[in-house]
Amino acid sequence: MSLVERVLTGDRLSLARLLTAIESGDEAGENALDELYPYTGNAHLVGVTGSTGTGKSTLVNQLTRHLRQVGLQESAGAEPRPLKVGIVAVDPTSPFTGGAILGDRIRMRDLAGDPEVFIRSMATRGALGGLAERTRPVVQALDAAGFDLILIETVGAGQSEVEIARTAHTTIVVDAPGLGDEVQAIKAGILEIADILVLNKADLPGAERAFASLQAALRLGGPPDQEGAWSVPLIQTVATEGDGVPTLAEALARHHGYLTRTGERERRERSRVEAQLDQMLRQRLKEHFLEGQPDGRYQQVVERVLARQISPQQAIVELMEGLP
Ligand SMILES: Nc1nc2c(ncn2[C@@H]2O[C@H](COP(=O)(O)OP(=O)(O)OP(=O)(O)O)[C@@H](O)[C@H]2O)c(=O)[nH]1
Ligand SMILES: [Mg+2]
Numbered sequence: 001m002s003l004v005e006r007v008l009t010g011d012r013l014s015l016a017r018l019l020t021a022i023e024s025g026d027e028a029g030e031n032a033l034d035e036l037y038p039y040t041g042n043a044h045l046v047g048v049t050g051s052t053g054t055g056k057s058t059l060v061n062q063l064t065r066h067l068r069q070v071g072l073q074e075s076a077g078a079e080p081r082p083l084k085v086g087i088v089a090v091d092p093t094s095p096f097t098g099g100a101i102l103g104d105r106i107r108m109r110d111l112a113g114d115p116e117v118f119i120r121s122m123a124t125r126g127a128l129g130g131l132a133e134r135t136r137p138v139v140q141a142l143d144a145a146g147f148d149l150i151l152i153e154t155v156g157a158g159q160s161e162v163e164i165a166r167t168a169h170t171t172i173v174v175d176a177p178g179l180g181d182e183v184q185a186i187k188a189g190i191l192e193i194a195d196i197l198v199l200n201k202a203d204l205p206g207a208e209r210a211f212a213s214l215q216a217a218l219r220l221g222g223p224p225d226q227e228g229a230w231s232v233p234l235i236q237t238v239a240t241e242g243d244g245v246p247t248l249a250e251a252l253a254r255h256h257g258y259l260t261r262t263g264e265r266e267r268r269e270r271s272r273v274e275a276q277l278d279q280m281l282r283q284r285l286k287e288h289f290l291e292g293q294p295d296g297r298y299q300q301v302v303e304r305v306l307a308r309q310i311s312p313q314q315a316i317v318e319l320m321e322g323l324p
Contacts (some may be wrong), residue, residue: 004035007145011120015145019120022137032138036144041269042111043086043143046266047168048153050190053177054176055200056153058239059248060087064111067149072253084116088138090154090164092129120143132163136276139167165193166272169265170255173250176201177210189216192202194232196251202236202244209237230258293319 006014021029048056064085071080111117120138135152140152154164165171173194178201191197197218201213214234233251237244259265289300301315310318 002031002053007032007036007141008039010146012115015118015141016120018141019138022141023091023134025124029137033140036141039144040140041143043139043147044148044149044170044252045143046151047164047169048151048174049155049164049175049193050198051176052155054174055237055239056155056174057089059174059198059237059245060089060151060153061111062239062242062245063248063252064117064151066242066249066296068111068114068117070246071248072149072256074075074253076259083148085118085148086139086140086142086145087117087119088135088150088151088152089121089154102132102137104171107254111268118145118147132167135164136167162193163318166275169259169268170195170252172196172198172252174198174200175214177204177206183212192234195230195255196248197234198237199234200239200242203238203241207236216290228262230255230264289319289323294298 001009003014003018007018018032022033023029040223050056064087067083067085069082071082072248073080112119120136120142122135131154138226139150139152152164152168152310166311171193173196175198177199197214199207199214201207202211211234218232218234234246235247235251237248239245259268298319300309301319305312305315
């Protein structure tokens, strides 16, 4: 059996090997991805994002336990079904790595022993290429390997969160009291990418005030403009205790239903594929173009624009001259 075939049968060791090949960017990994691509598209991709230390990993752990033990009710009247869960932790500090406190490690251990849970940590700090470009193939491999739901945890503010939201079907934004975060979140436009908003650490002082300001901020966004449109729920959790996790799982199931019912999932998939192809095509065309140019010509043109000898428009006309 080939590596790809073994991945498709759910062999964990082969999956781990494949992910290493993919992350190192070698050709075997790329070829495997091409072969796996027809088997992707089934997983529900869920981004979990927010400022550092808000409790994302703890919440991801608890949510995963819930999805394993209770499952998700995927449509009205259906029995909840335990899901196979993949976790991709991007730039993790804890508890996916050594930084974990003891309690977190113990919690992680029972997840780690579960054959239907797969956890992959990715370091991206200092890595080349955008976050979405580097995360996407890893998520695709997990998708092809048959994980029903893939949680993608990212730290950071602004651009990387927006990128992840673009790759995910559902984006959970996690906030916590006491960071002045509710104000920051509003400023950074993070609320706009949230499909589900979580105020974690609801046990801490200041939780009520944070809840009120998040609620006010959501209301500022106004009610959904059409009937049947998604209205972002605000959920309080205490991830360390698992409080609020069933409510979060329920919101996730509802959003999944909403995406499917309204055709929004297809729309998101389509715009994602278009954006990806667009970006790859630009990159390729530019590389191809530059290969056809005499050495240093492009740089010379840049210099002349900098020296105000020609305008950017004139530069393009000049570079394009002689092309079919
Ligand atoms: N009081 C309280 N502490 C919590 C809660 N959830 C998480 N914590 C603690 O907050 C700390 C950070 O939790 P993590 O889950 O590592 O947070 P994170 O957002 O994943 O952190 P980064 O990945 O570093 O951004 C840990 O010490 C957790 O035990 C909560 O609901 N209440
Ligand atoms: Mg974390």
